[in-house]
Amino acid sequence: VPCRAGTVQIHTLLDRIGSGDGVWADLRHLEQLCATVRDTSLCGLGQSAPNPVLSTLQYFGKEYEELLSDEKKEVADA
């Protein structure tokens, strides 16, 4: 389940953030989801597929954050 359904959700979240419609909560969900998929998957794909997402989140976190619009950022901070 984590692999079959989780990778689809990771893709959806990345797509949304990439297209500039992402909100701060999406970034947090993405991070938690990646950890769940990596730690609980049965298959090798599920165990390793979240790794590139997690490492880009770690090293390019700023770029992700820039894609989230400022307006929504203020809402999330408030």
Place this chain on the structure above:
Amino acid sequence: MRDMRPAVTVTFDGEEYEAFAGESVMDAARRLGVKIPSLCYLEGLSLWGGCRLCVVQIAEDHRLRPACATTVAQDMEIKTDTPMLRAHRKAIVEMLFAEGNHVCAVCVSNGKCELQDMAVATGMDHVRFDYQAPQREVDASHPKYVFDPNRCILCTRCVRVCDEIEGAHVWDVAFRGSDAELVAELGKPWGESTSCTWCGKCVAVCPTGAMAYQGKAVGEMEHHANIVIRLATARTKGEWLDPEEVG
């Protein structure tokens, strides 16, 4: 009858218990009254290990293991309930709800559904992910039963019970990954399947409302998954278990 299997000492969340050598962590936990959530596991059927709800942590091992497919060992420190495991399980149930169309209010199994029970057990009260809202056609071609793929969580209990207990192998999973779906006889409507014996074991073991009797209204469907352990025991030991006792 006294069980003569050699015993091993294990701990569940810090408490010591005596388990039998060779049994799975899940079987030991159930017998000893330790609750571990699960969906695809059913006593009497082969292992699937696909739902991943029963993941447990062994000592400080960073790799989680499914309780159903892990054998107990002497001095095993099993953690079944940590904040991390709770978060993972909740996320898994959320994924299941987001993947299909699980609308309890209009479901035949409302109130008697194992998926619903898991949502309650893991405290899943809302879904953070996007609902995928798939468009799947209901198969009501069988005179006696209905299959609604929207409610199917692909636990493969029906596949296994049909193959291993009934020996008909009507059901199987077609396609892979997120395209996976349950099919009868290589994709025929269930009613046209010639190998189906109408035995209804698939309906009995379904954890959700995906398989039901024709003509059931909301909340009327009751599944009887314990039929499997009774049949398996009858076959291997030649005795019938009391239905009250196997729960």
